[in-house]
Amino acid sequence: MSPRKSVAETAATRDRIIESALALASAEGLEGLTIGRLATDLEMSKAGVIGHFGSKEALQLAVLEAAVERFRLRVPARAVGARPGTERLARAFDEWIDYMAGGEGHGGCFLTSVATEFDGRPGPVRDAVLEALAAWSAYVASELNTAVDNRELPERTDVDQLVFELNGVALAADQSIQLHHDPRAPTRARRAIARLLIAP
Numbered sequence: 416m417s418p419r420k421s422v423a424e425t426a427a428t429r430d431r432i433i434e435s436a437l438a439l440a441s442a443e444g445l446e447g448l449t450i451g452r453l454a455t456d457l458e459m460s461k462a463g464v465i466g467h468f469g470s471k472e473a474l475q476l477a478v479l480e481a482a483v484e485r486f487r488l489r490v491p492a493r494a495v496g497a498r499p500g501t502e503r504l505a506r507a508f509d510e511w512i513d514y515m516a517g518g519e520g521h522g523g524c525f526l527t528s529v530a531t532e533f534d535g536r537p538g539p540v541r542d543a544v545l546e547a548l549a550a551w552s553a554y555v556a557s558e559l560n561t562a563v564d565n566r567e568l569p570e571r572t573d574v575d576q577l578v579f580e581l582n583g584v585a586l587a588a589d590q591s592i593q594l595h596h597d598p599r600a601p602t603r604a605r606r607a608i609a610r611l612l613i614a615p
Contacts, residue, residue: 429467429477432457436478437525445475445529445540475540482525483547489514491554500562501612504555508585508608515589516601523593527586552578562612580611 435456440448450471454461468474494507515524526547533541555578562568568577584607591600 425467432459432464432467432474433477433481436474437481440475440478441523441525441528444532445478446532448475448478450474472539476543479529479540479543479547482529486514486524486526486547500558500565501567504558504562504581505608505612507554507558508581509605511585512588512601512604512608515585515592524585524589527589528593552582555581568612577611581608584608584611 432453436448436453439452439456448471450461450465453459454464457464465471465474468477490510491507493510494503497503497506511524515527526544529540530544530548533544556574559568559572559574559577563570563572563574584604588600588604591597591603597603
């Protein structure tokens, strides 16, 4: 076996582990990941699974990183073609709501679930969640500032407050979709987002 093929196969196996772990964590929580369960599901040895990461925490961080990238490609990346400001934000939140409602194999919003799971647990996983959520809030704030500059929103707009309210709608939507199985939740969330992004 050539070194290049060996590296490619190692990377492919690592990706397969992460994908399986992401599916499992979406259903049972990131803390619910067990090396034994993954090894059984993937028909690998426990040593073969953990050998790609070194520890359960490193595996959790790799899964979280994959989930963040999936979110980035599924939500803000799909809004790039919209006009900067309120139009782009409305598109991004619309994509996020679709992501929650559709599940795409992983029910609800994985990042929202992990944030709730680790909000009271100091450590690298919580730090990584905070970093991901801070990046999203910075994205929302940037688009809101653009909307203010373009006079789509009033000059006096409290951008930090509006970021808080927009994210609050998304969190409420995720809970209504996941916990209550409310089929009206996506429509309600879109109405709320639209109302918040319309200048008085």
